[in-house]
Amino acid sequence: MRMLLLLVILLSTATGYSQSKKVNGTIRDGKGAPVAGVSVKVKNSASGGTVSDADGKFSLTVPGPAAVLGFSFVGYLDREERVGDRSAIDIVLNESASNLEDVVVIGYGGLAKKKDATGATAQVNAKAIAEKNPVTLFDALQGQAAGVLITNDNGDPAGQGTIQIRGASTINAEGNGPLWVIDGVLSENGRFLNPADIETIDILKDASSAAIYGARGANGVILVTTKKGKGGKPSINLNYYHLFGKLAHKLRTTTAAELRAYRASRDNNSGYNADSTNPYLNADNDYQDLLFKTAHKQVASVSVSGGGSGLNYYGGVTYTDDQSIVLNSWIKRVQSKINVGYTAGKFSVTNNLSFAWETGNTIPVGNSAKQVFERNPWTSIYRPDGSYASYVESKRNPVAQALFNRDIDNNYVVQFNTTLSYQLFKTLKYTSLFNAQLTNNTNNQFSPSSLTSGGTGDATGSNTFEKTVNWEVQGYFNYNEKFGSKHTVAATLGFSADKWRNDYYTVAMSKYVTENINTSNAGLIDLTKTRTTAWARSNASFFGRVNYNYDGKYILQGTVRRDGSSRFGANNKWGNFFSVSAAWRFTQEKFMSWTRDVLYDGKLRYSRGRTGNDAIGNYASYTVMSFGQYYNGQIGAGINTTLGNNIIQWETTSDNNYGIDLSFLKGRLTFSVDYYTKLTKDLLYRDELAKESGGSAVTVNVGSIRNTGLEFTVTGTPVSTKNFTWDVSANLTFQDARIEQLAGGASFIAGNKWLIREGGRLGDFYIWKNLGVYAYDQSNAYDGSWNKLNPVFDASGAFTGYTDNTGKSYTGTINQLKRNGIVLQGGDTEWLDVNKDGIIDETDKVIGGNGLPTRFFGISNTFRYKNISLNIFINGQFGNDIYNLVRNQQNENRSTYTPPIWDAVLYAWRKQGDATVYPYFNRRDDRGSISTGYNSLYVEDGSFIRLSSVRLNYTFAPKLVNKVKLKGASVYVYGNNLLMWTNYSWYDPEFSSRGLTIGEDGGKYPKRREVGVGVNVNF
Amino acid sequence: MKKSIYSIAIIVTITLGTACTKFLDQKPLTDVPANEFFKSLKDINAALAGIYASFQQEMTGDGSNGFTGNYFSWGDMRSDNFDDNGQYASASYKQLAQNTLTSGNASANWTGLYRTIGRCNMAIRYIPQAASFDNNATTTAVNNALAQAYAMRALCYFQIVRVWGDAVVWTEPYLDVTQADQKPRTDKVNVMKEVVVPDIDKAYSLIQKNQTPVVWNIGEAAICAIGADIAMWKSHDGKILPDYAKAKTWIASLFAAKGSGGKVFAGVSGNDLEATADWKRNFLSPSGGREAIWSIHWDYTTNGCACLPVTVGASNNWAKFDSTVTADWKKSRSDIRVAQTIDTLTGLGHNDKLLKYLPLTGQFSGNTPALQYNEYLTMFRLGDVYLTYAEALNKTGDLTNALKYLNFIRVRAGLPAYAATDPAVSAANMENTILTERRWELYGEGKRWFDLVRTGTVTTVMDPVLKQRQARLGTPQTGFGTDMNKILWPIYRTVLEDNKKLVQNPSYN
Structure with missing residues (x-):
């Protein structure tokens, strides 16, 4: 009997000592609306905690009155509450004006608050994605982050596009795109993902963030985290x-x-x-x-x-x-x-x-x-x-x-x-992924x-x-x-x-x-x-x-x-x-x-x-x-x-x-x-x-x-x-x-x-630098140092001589430009003769533009x-x-039948004196006047x-x-x-x-x- | 629990770490590492097919729907045989027709010939080792294979010498990228002396004699034909001179060899050629014929579109017949070759259709889809050798026999034989008469330009032709001009960029 009593006492002490109890409550925002998905955890505990359900309700077993509950949710300020002797804890979470508390994903289970992040990263969340009604990830991401250039081929229903993070850093045609990491998995692209299923997209831009992905991180990394369920009754969403x-x-x-x-x-x-x-x-x-x-x-x-x-x-x-x-x-x-x-x-x-x-x-x-x-x-x-x-x-x-x-x-x-x-210890967790x-x-x-x-x-x-x-x-x-x-x-x-x-x-x-x-x-x-x-x-x-x-x-x-x-x-x-x-x-x-x-x-x-x-x-x-x-x-x-x-x-x-x-x-x-x-x-x-x-x-x-x-x-x-x-x-x-x-x-x-x-x-x-079309046969004339001369015509239209660029009459040697072995005439394109040898050839090409x-x-x-x-x-x-x-190509006149662009049809050179940018079509490309693909x-x-x-x-x-x-x-x-x-x-x-x-x-x-x-x- | 998870994690990590070396070893799934090849007779045969395929790609084309082969660009297009086809010609073909070659001309690229040489070098180096792995690789099989590789290498270097002059010489495969890949050019006289001639001699010594060859491969007779061509060559600057005696020796050896029909060529009469009625067999089904020596195979089902720039392809032809062809040759009604060689109608769509390699006569009226013709480009045939022989005989003073061989060809073509008294076959005119006969007999067989260069007749023949073309374009009528450097081709621009030790041919930039 005494033994029994002792046992009862021991047991009651034991329970009294642990004092484990159940706490429940409701979480609301500043306007009184329930907040679902709030993470509720006992501080300094190895256990996983819980999340609030669709009605903002949660319930959790805590070790005792000394336990402190931590409440956190993206977009809201964190809150901590000592349990004390309460068994019902209703909480109001205030919306955070800043995004400092947002959680940034940094790869392999790593998370950091934005305020503590050391690398250059950008985050796009579900809310921002929803505003763009995106069909592809390219739609979702375009223009959303600095340093991330999205080129979108969204006219084509099957079109995707390209993503370039922090510029072109390679001359290797195959290796310009970022690495995709979808829920932790290294992937070649995100084509199969629906943007509506995405919770956050984190973009790792600098080497300090991307180096954890080593040999595949040089073009940046895009980490996609898809949506997870929140506690409580099923929530069904329909969108059309x-x-x-x-x-x-x-x-x-x-x-x-x-x-x-x-x-x-x-x-x-x-x-x-x-x-x-x-x-x-x-x-x-x-x-x-x-x-x-x-x-x-x-x-x-x-x-x-x-x-x-x-x-x-x-x-x-x-x-x-x-x-x-x-x-x-x-x-x-x-x-x-x-x-x-x-x-x-x-x-x-x-x-x-x-x-x-x-x-x-x-x-x-x-x-x-x-x-x-x-x-x-x-x-x-x-x-x-x-x-x-x-x-x-x-x-x-x-x-x-x-x-x-x-x-x-x-x-x-x-x-x-x-x-x-x-969770091996309070502080150590092992994760394996397959x-x-x-x-x-x-x-x-x-x-x-x-x-x-x-x-x-x-x-x-x-x-x-x-x-x-x-x-x-x-x-x-x-x-x-x-x-x-x-x-x-x-x-x-x-x-x-x-x-x-x-x-x-x-x-x-x-x-x-x-x-x-x-x-x-x-x-x-x-x-x-x-x-x-x-x-x-x-x-x-x-x-x-x-x-x-x-x-x-x-x-x-x-x-x-x-x-x-x-x-x-x-x-x-x-x-x-x-x-x-x-x-x-x-x-x-x-x-x-x-x-x-x-x-x-x-x-x-x-x-x-x-x-x-x-x-x-x-x-x-x-x-x-x-x-x-x-x-x-x-x-x-x-x-x-x-x-x-x-x-x-x-x-x-x-x-x-x-x-x-x-x-x-x-x-x-x-x-x-x-x-x-x-x-x-x-x-x-x-x-x-x-x-x-x-x-x-x-x-x-x-x-x-x-x-x-x-x-x-x-x-x-x-x-x-x-x-x-x-x-x-x-x-x-x-x-x-x-x-x-x-x-x-x-x-x-x-x-x-x-x-x-x-x-x-x-x-x-x-390419070759196009300087226009010679109006007259006599327009192809340059002085000894290849400065262009102006032909002069009298009232009857007869050619009388040249003036130089100061307007003075010029009687010295006349240089003329040649292309394909032919002296260029009125109606031919004038090109920049870079090396001033009078011949337009490969050596006269210049940087005539840049596509980036x-x-x-x-x-x-x-x-x-x-x-x-x-x-x-x-x-x-x-x-x-x-x-x-x-x-x-429309204007190259290579095929007898391709119509040129309308303005070329109307304004191409036809006779001496025509001032235009389009050369004389009848000569086609015999004198390189069209130079398809290389014409500025x-x-x-x-x-x-x-x-x-x-x-x-x-x-x-x-x-x-x-x-x-x-x-x-x-x-x-x-x-x-x-x-x-x-x-x-x-x-x-x-x-x-x-x-x-x-x-x-x-x-x-x-x-x-x-x-x-x-x-x-x-x- | 914790411990076991630790252990598992550690074991997994270590296992992975040690297994990594093997795990990271991925061998190619579609190709064989080069050092694991050349171990059987099958490998030898595949390597030989690779050599021929490379040469086929260079001459006929790569099977795409474009005009990518160089057979006509090198052998015919610069001559009076063809003109560019106006607006439809590529810029490259206009340059060929107007003697305004630039280093950007697609056919100025010798890469394909060196690719073929590279394959020959691999074969020459590694074919012998197969004998120690495979009993089927007998000495005869190995020697026959080596002979073909040597002959092809000789031919490729000979082609480079004829087209560009000095050549970069590689006789060993290049496999180790840590070694220098850039070499300067070797003087063309030395290329002939040190590579071309020794290689063709070696090929002849290795080939098994008196066998019935496959007409698509280089056999005993083809080696002799290449040898004769090499011996006949004279460079435009006179640095390489012909050796007519050697040419006659090669041709004598050729006459002793067998054709693909199993008959010895003999080369003693017109009856050793295809009969007049069978002239076109040379081009349509050379295999098993009396005359064919070596033709390049084509099978559109595996090779794609032959797409010759003078026959038919996916787009308009780049070349058309020179006006002198239609003006002069067509009048010769008894010449059975005319209607079997060209579309005799005039105008767009006709004056650009070479019928020689197509089963058509007189007019292009194919009911075969354009991309589905098998066109077998002729490398050598007995008719060609007869005329070469006539030329060598003439040059060595044997006018009588030269006339005999010339007449074999004329008679077979349905033309009257020249009487010995005909001024056309006088000592003074014989060379030109043979040259003209070669033009018609071998029209579109990749020979004419080299004939003009070899006989030193480029200026006389091309001046009037080019003046007419220049007049059409409204450019100064200078003819071929006086710059004989232009007989050689320029070296292609990117080829120069890739090998800094190359020097461009004079008169080109």
Whole structure:
């Protein structure tokens, strides 16, 4: 009995000692609305804590009255509450005016508050993404961050674009894009992601942030975190919008009458059809009206999220149906994402499952959207029997090409990612991640007989199948401990490995038995276009990061990464990357306390580090025998003319970043400036070998490029009253990339036009400088030192002599310019004779423009009045030129039938004395007067400012929607690409370029102007 | 629990660390590392096919829909055989027709010939090692393969000497990129003496004699034909002089060799040639014929479009017949070669269609899609050798036999034989008469320009032709001009940039 009593006492003491109890409560914001998703944790405890549900409610077991609960949520000020003897704790979280408390993702489980971040990073959150109604990540990111230049190909429904972080730092065409890290997984792109499923996008710009990604970090890193479920009852969100699009910039085309007059004058009244009674030959088409139509873009998405007792889930499905402005140009896309997380004590697991499918028809832009300028306007697109006409005068029918050429993609991505983590100690957590992904792209092409010349040729087609499988495994420890009240140390240590394998099959057919069947049994296989290929690569890495924070004032961070890659030779597989950075929050110093009313927070940052770029061929270290050429039935083998280099290494980028972050008026105004210099060395570079060696090229590490840039970011709330607020965020970037050094100082010309030379810039056009057209035969006259002379004519028009540029009569020697061995005459183009030898040739080319912008900006304004909000987004870029190759080719007069551009038709040189910029067409290019591709006449300013998007949103009052069992509802009107200011004469100055061939418009998918409505419902 | 997780993490880390070296080793999935090749007879045959394919790509084209081969640019286009096709000609072809070559001319690029030489160098170096891995690689098989590699190398260097003069000499494969890739040019006389002649002699000594060859490959007779061409060569500056005795020796050896039909060429009468009615067999189905020695194979199903700039391709032809061809030759109604060689109609779409390599007569009226013709470019045939022989005989004073061989060709063409008394075949005129006969017999066979250079007749033949073309363009009518440096081609611009030790040919920049 006594024993029993003792036991009871012991037990009661034990329970009394632990005093563990359950606490619950509700979290509301300043306006009294419940806040879901708030993280609630017991301070200094290893347990995972909980999150508030959709009604703001939470419940948690705490060790005892001494426990302190920490409440934190993005956009709100953190709060701590001692539990005491309460069992119900209701909390009010105040919205944070500043973004200082925002959590920045820094990779491999690392998180930092914005106020403590040492590197140059930018964050785009779900709210900012939603304002832009984005269909792709390029839409979502464009103009949102300083130093991040997004070139968006969003006219094309399947178009993506390019992202360049902090300038072009490589001359390697394959390796200019950033690394994508999606929920921790290293990825090649983010194509399969729906922007609506994204919680935050963090962009790591400097080496100190990106060095944790080592050999793949040199072009910056984009970290995408997708949405997770919040606690509580399921929250269902529906969103639907419908946009109507039109060709944004219709161009003036040459009319039938203009073209007839032109041909009559060129061909002495022959060569054009004068049969005025034939309806087939008496149209006056502007093919733009026939090819382009109103686009319909519809996007519907559903997401469900919720959770409870350690479980959280988020599922989103989006369906996009885009019928674009060109006939038969469309895509359909399904993107889905399921994130499920489960936490049980110290153990947590997260599963991400993604599935995406995209299908669509790619129209042949060159044969349709570009062809509208090539076909003569007077021919009908229909034959008399109503069928579509084929070629006329060797020019395709753009409408028939768009309608009947099939180029159907069916692309699938499946990704499964499991993350397990275990809290070993209060301060140490181990996480392992395993990801597997299958990307399957297929393509079917078919071009029917009716599209061939004469409409009777062979139908051709192909079936293509490409499969990429990759897996990745990561394991890392995250350590986080506070020593005393002022010292905080955070560290990460881990490894990762990944492997990729790609298989590609393509079968091409011709001579189809029937045009209804596109598989190889119905056609003759075209062996020249049928092949299979494959590649594989693997990487292994070790990495670590240490962060030390003294009292929120001094922050130091260092990272190290050791990377191994199969792409490099046996002795060079491994490389090391490191970075250090420091920040000083000077406003935390006592002597600065007096500024706090105005300067709320101020931080100076410095970082430096080294990152790499491994974007070379998968097997660049091997010298191989290649196969595939056939001779008399035997497959030939020959040494591959691109030799292997077994000492090849990644290129390395070293950068220095100087930054300052200022936050005024309690965060209502923030201002950041970053200045960086970035030196990329050991450029991966395809070095041309002396061709006599039998080899053609070898990849080497040689040369360097220096990038410098200045980035400004401002966010602020100029007005904030009870009913009206105005938020602004803006960024502006200045950048410059110069080539410092090349192999042996040798320059080379990329893509026949872009000169790559020491001291030059990437994107330099190397062309002839057009000085106009000689008005008279006598205008081609220069004095002994090649100063131009002015011919003088008397009243009757007879030539009397020359005057020099001071107006004095000139009787000395006359020099004349020659081209192609011919003395140039009236109607020929005058070129700048750089070396003053009287002959225009290769040596007279100059830098006649540059395709890279030097400045770009984005400004977002959000106005809120009661239930109405309005977002206006403007972006732009300056300093880049565009080579308008389409215009140049129209005017080259190489084909008898291509109509020149209307102004050339009207104003080209025809007789002595004509002052014009367009040469005499009858001489075609015999005297190099057109010089397609190298003529500075066709260089135009590519600067633009675009009213990129406007979104007007009305949110119904909660009371109203609650009556119909909804949590929330809003409707909006959206406009895209509404206005544009540019001097560029063609469709649009914004289009992506590949590699070094930057800024040439050779006929792109035109952009559209869109307006539409949408609705968003929550229940 | 904690401990076990630690251990697992550590074990995983260590295992990964040690497994890394192997894990990071990824061999090419589509190619074989060069040091693992040349280990069997199959490898040898593949390497030989690679050499021929490289040469085929250089001469006929790469199979794309463009006009990429150089057979006509080097051999015909600079001569009076062809003119540029007006506005449709590429800038390069206009330069060829107007003798205004620049270093930007696409055909001034010798890269493809050196690629072929590089493959020959690999073969010569590594083919012998295959014998130690594969019993099928017998001495005969190895020697026959080596003979073809040596002969092809001789031919490529000979072509470089004929087109550009001095050549950069590589006789070993370039595999180690840490070694210098840039070398200066060697004087063309030395190239002939040290590479071209020794290589062709070596090829002849290695080839198995008296075998029935494959007409698409270099056999015994083809080696002799190349040898004869080499011996006949005279450079424009007279530094390389012909050796007619040696040429006659080569031709005698050729007559002793077998053709692809299994018959010894013999070379004693017109009956050893294809019959008049079968003349076109030389071009349409040379294999198994009496006359064919070596033609370049083509199979559109695997090689793509032959796309010759004078026959038919995906776009308008770059070249058309020179006006003298249609004006003079077409009148010769008894010459059976006319209608079988050219489209005899005039005007756009006709005056640019060479029918020689197509199964068409008189007029281009193909019902085969343009990209699906198999066109076998002739490298050597007995008819060519007969005329070369006549030239060598004439040069060595044997006018009687020279006339005999000339008449074999004329009679076969349906023309009357020249009587010995005909002034056209007098000692003074014989060379020119042979030259003219070669022009028609070998029209579009890549010979004419080299014939003009070798016989020193570029100026006399080309002056009037070029003056007429210059008049058409409205430029000064200077004819070929007096700058004989222009007989050689310029070296292509990027080739100069890639090898700093090269010096451009005089009179070009």
